[in-house]
Amino acid sequence: METVLVIGATGNIGVSAVKGALNSGRNVLAIIRSQASADKLIRHIGTAEGITFVEASVTADDGVKSVVDRVRAGELPGFQHVYSCVGGEYITLPMKDITTDRLRANMTSMFEAAFFAYRATLPYLLSQATPTTWTLCTGSQGDIGTHALAAISQGALFSFATAACRETAQTNVRFNEVYLALRVEVDEDARVHGVTSSSEFAGVYEAVLGNEGIRGERVWVERMEDLRDVRVTRKF
Numbered sequence: 001m002e003t004v005l006v007i008g009a010t011g012n013i014g015v016s017a018v019k020g021a022l023n024s025g026r027n028v029l030a031i032i033r034s035q036a037s038a039d040k041l042i043r044h045i046g047t048a049e050g051i052t053f054v055e056a057s058v059t060a061d062d063g064v065k066s067v068v069d070r071v072r073a074g075e076l077p078g079f080q081h082v083y084s085c086v087g088g089e090y091i092t093l094p095m096k097d098i099t100t101d102r103l104r105a106n107m108t109s110m111f112e113a114a115f116f117a118y119r120a121t122l123p124y125l126l127s128q129a130t131p132t133t134w135t136l137c138t139g140s141q142g143d144i145g146t147h148a149l150a151a152i153s154q155g156a157l158f159s160f161a162t163a164a165c166r167e168t169a170q171t172n173v174r175f176n177e178v179y180l181a182l183r184v185e186v187d188e189d190a191r192v193h194g195v196t197s198s199s200e201f202a203g204v205y206e207a208v209l210g211n212e213g214i215r216g217e218r219v220w221v222e223r224m225e226d227l228r229d230v231r232v233t234r235k236f
């Protein structure tokens, strides 16, 4: 059975990725930063079945690499798919009030974590003979810009995704960017706030996993219809 490595597994989008992976009949290798985060994920999924948890710091430049090393050593399950969705602060603080520490912390969690994960996992995926995927969740804040910290990091992720699509184009790795313009929250919060739930958004990842034609694309999730009929355009 295939396995999906999820980075940022315990957040709104991560829970959705885990649900999508499990719904598609795959197992999950979830990187977590504490047992409390693992408990949170189990509560949102409703079971720990099919999920292997591993503790690592995804914001450290060798955090995901240490997980890949343990996979290669046979201590953790091998994976064929990666989903990256580490978050940061979603706030409207004016840029003049953003301290250097705050800027760096957010660029590290929202941008560098994805880059570190890609750099650590790509050689492992390329070494496999079978098709694999790498999926990145970005957001429309990068175009709207009402929440500066999120917007700036999304902008960097857009370019990162284009470069990754280019360099994996002729390989066994299908890299795709899921561009999310809806607000997605874990089911219990989504019910309270009247926004899209992680369970609803999970179908988009199932579609990406299941459709080998989706490669090097931006997957647009702007309207509720996009949750049912996946809409894509080439990244380059």
Ligand SMILES: NC(=O)c1ccc[n+]([C@@H]2O[C@H](COP(=O)([O-])OP(=O)(O)OC[C@H]3O[C@@H](n4cnc5c(N)ncnc54)[C@H](OP(=O)(O)O)[C@@H]3O)[C@@H](O)[C@H]2O)c1
Residues within 6 Å of the ligand: 007, 008, 009, 010, 011, 012, 013, 014, 032, 033, 034, 037, 040, 057, 058, 059, 085, 086, 087, 088, 109, 110, 137, 138, 139, 140, 150, 180, 181, 182, 183, 184, 185
């Ligand atoms: N939710 C949306 O509607 C939406 C829309 C568009 C784009 N996005 C993008 O999707 C990404 C995830 O969003 P989200 O709503 O899922 O965020 P979230 O609910 O806040 O989840 C963030 C995830 O990142 C982890 N994380 C955050 N800071 C970390 C750190 N310093 N070290 C290790 N792990 C850290 C959290 O782990 P813990 O559980 O341990 O805290 C959690 O797994 C973000 O880049 C966001 O901009 C989200």
